[in-house]
Amino acid sequence: MMKKNLLKSWVLTIMVIVIVSCNSNNDIKLPEPNVISYPGIPVLNMKDFKLPACSDYKVEEYIISGNATSYMQTKAPDGNGVWTVEEKDTASYVSRIVVMKPKDDSKFNGTVIVDWINVTGGFDFTPSRNMMWKEITRSGAIYVAVSAQQVGLVGGETIGGFAMPLKERKGGRYTQVKHPGDAFSFDIFSQVGRFLKGDNSSVVLGKLKPKHVIALGESQSAFYMCTYVNAVDPIAKVYDGFFIHSRLGLGAPLEGVDIIDFVNTTTPMKLTTKLRVPTLVFTTETDVLGVINEKMGMIGAFLARQPENDKLRIWEVAGTAHHDSYLHKVSRVDTCGGSYADIAKAYEPTNKMLFMKLDKPFNNAPQHHYVLEAAMSALQKWIGEGVIPEKTQQLEIVVDSDNKLAAHAVTDELGNIIGGIRSPWMDVPVSVLSSQPSSESFNALLIGHTEPFSPEKLDELYPGGINEYLQKFENSLNKDIMEGHILAADKEEIMEVARLSYKGTH
Template identity: 45%
Template sequence: MGRGKSVWAAAGLMALGLGLARSASAAAMPQVKAPPAAGSPFFSAGAFDLKSLGYVEEEFLISGTATSYKLTAEPTADGAWAAKPAETAPYATRVVVIRPADPKAFKGTVAVEWLNVTGGLDAGPDWTYSHRQMLRAGMAYVGVSAQKVGVEGGASLGGGGMPLKKANPARYGTLAHPGDNFSFDIFSQAGEAVKSGAVLGPLKAKHVLATGESQSAVFMTTYIDAVDPIAKVYDGFYVHSRFGGAPPPETASMRAGPNTPGLRGVKYRPNLRVPVMTLISETDLIGSGLSGYWAAQQPDNDKLRIWEMPGTSHVDNYMFFVGGHDDGHASAAELAPYWKPNDALFGAKMAKPINSGPQHHYVAEAALAALDRWVADGKAPPKAARLELNPPDKEGVPPALALDGSGNARGGIRTPWVDAPTAKLSGFGNSGGPYGFLVGSTQPFDAATLAKLYPGGKTDYLKKFDASLSGAVKAGFILPADQAEIRELAAAGWPGA
């Protein structure tokens, strides 16, 4: 029997054998098979060798009949949405699986990412920001091609893009996506394939977490408010860098993204089923021309944590330049050149250097780890102060961040890059190319400013940096496993080092 047929048969038997053992979800179990052509997945996991890290990368095609949803009433800002099934359509898409090669190294958690299609192709920003924590924690990762643009193509911020069927027709030519209003059920069915074990080889998942960043996080908000009460597939949600709105499931499309017709902001539903961890940058909070998360803010509760990060942008140097080289073994000195401010991106010249603050990456790792622990043992993550805002001058205008004497934002999760700064780090103030409004900016301090802040030079700086770093680790917003590396990075990154 060929590999594709054997995988399909094994998946079918597993679905039958585990049908009663799976949670009482409403999502269907899809058919699972191997791609028809040899080769590697069209997915950028990084420039490092996963095999040497004890991981394997695989890919499966999943297919079946997807259901769309529609709200039973007009969408409301409180997120207390009720939805019902609408239409059905056949679909076929793919999932990328990165898992421990040794079953003994698997700790039981799978992060399932709704792949981002803003650039016109499938990308895994949550993998990029947090893969190191996934690898060292023995997690598995699954990336889901949930949206039509990533499969078939279509309008995108990045222009023409590179959908799967264009990237490799032999491998992906049989895929078919009926539209983004079916994406929610496709994502649910992918979760079912993970829970059944059909795409995990010898592994069996204990906890399955849904993740999504940026435009995917906006769709994840819709999923939480409208679909999760019906589907009941995932054990927790990591919503990373969402904006204020969320489209009703029946009007969902890539271009609908962050804005909700008639609503500036949509909160999470008041009666969440499972834990939800939300991570917000400065760009997300204010909006940068989109509907800002400030209009959707709500208090933490027993199933919700919201962490807001000063000095961060929606995407940054780590996302574009560092993450692809960061396998967890490179020294801080080796990575330091990638961290240096950069004003060029995809051939476009930015007006200012892109945000080069490392805190987004390190806090994202801590957020994912906190959600994993929360789901596994019920220990809720720490609550965080929110970013301080100055009220707007007039109605309908977003508020402004309250800034300290160095020009960095007040409040939020305190890290050494804003408490012991060597630059003004912002989620705003840039332009150039299609992504300029999302990349934030870095304005390094001049020698006089550094001398005023740190009269003792590098020694004085590292003393203040260490004090802030220790506080962030103790508070639970940076992982102890990252502390030594961060300190080394600070020493290597001191101006003139």
């Protein structure tokens, strides 16, 4: 009897220890930044960041600070691409976030999009926001841009060879910022997401509580996002989904070295097959093929292709360039006060970009913008409603027999790439829309080119003139809308811009 009671006592003791241990783990306070409102006009994309007066959104800035942790990889990824990492060092930081949210709380749709700010140009830049701000705002999402990396805050090495960090801005608005290095960027990004989902989020969100928080990164930031997904997300478990925009074939080093030290790597990074949450990878034609010349070699995403699964979708979009006329021109006029005529004019082919003159007009494919918006909408439905996007076909390419790191597009008789996510601009074309640069200059590498068809060629393709063209265009557009690759909300604008842009002779 004593033995039985003693055994029961031991079992109860072990159960108590387990319960206490579990409760203790749940009570552990994971790191969040200190967040304080920072009145005034934030600097973003090299200038004061203001929304047009007609916008129903407002912009706010906050200073964030705290102690961030770096990580180290302790062994090579396993067969599923699962990384084994552990915490390494801790260092203090002072950074900022820029927040775009509805003026009317009732417009909030429950989604917060957290964007890892791009610093490739040596300054804080938000290309994904520029390219899909319309869908972000009309859907009612809150957008939060995070200055996660060193270059944008305090300077450092860049591809272009110069930096314009916030700390050196005239007027001294950001003299307090400091950054311990990009090895700590991953945890800074985690801390922002954790804060937005936590009890203290009212500092930024007021009474609003997010249902879902999505991580977003474009280009260099997408390189970091791939590493974050593989190495940090299994530990941090903060974000409810990932939107990886224009990743090429790269992943950033966990150690946070300068970009010059890793963009020329020949080792692609695939995502783990054990993804924790829905992940959508949006790749342009440029990203799939890569950029390789004498000055810079960024390997293509074709080297990192992998099977999709119930947590992964990869959209390869035909005819698109890494950067294009929407980012550099159209987004400036495509505001709540912009007309269809203004948008159509901004899409006109040109070889003039900023202060440069290129050999050919750069890529003016509208589908990058419109399909990107649909992709963000699809990811939100996936996370919120469990609606998994249908699988899509890959772009058709041929790998170079002499250089396995290089690939070329397989094109149709008109010169446009075959396969991938189609669009009216591919299936009912008025030009060649290519990711290939028009010259070997550094400035032309990422923006592709456009070759408009002559009026005679348009007459040959559409002998019924603009009416035939628009009918075929609308049929293709309706198919894309039905498949979820373009949003119905964009149809009227797309059709009218197509009408205004058609250059046929009758």
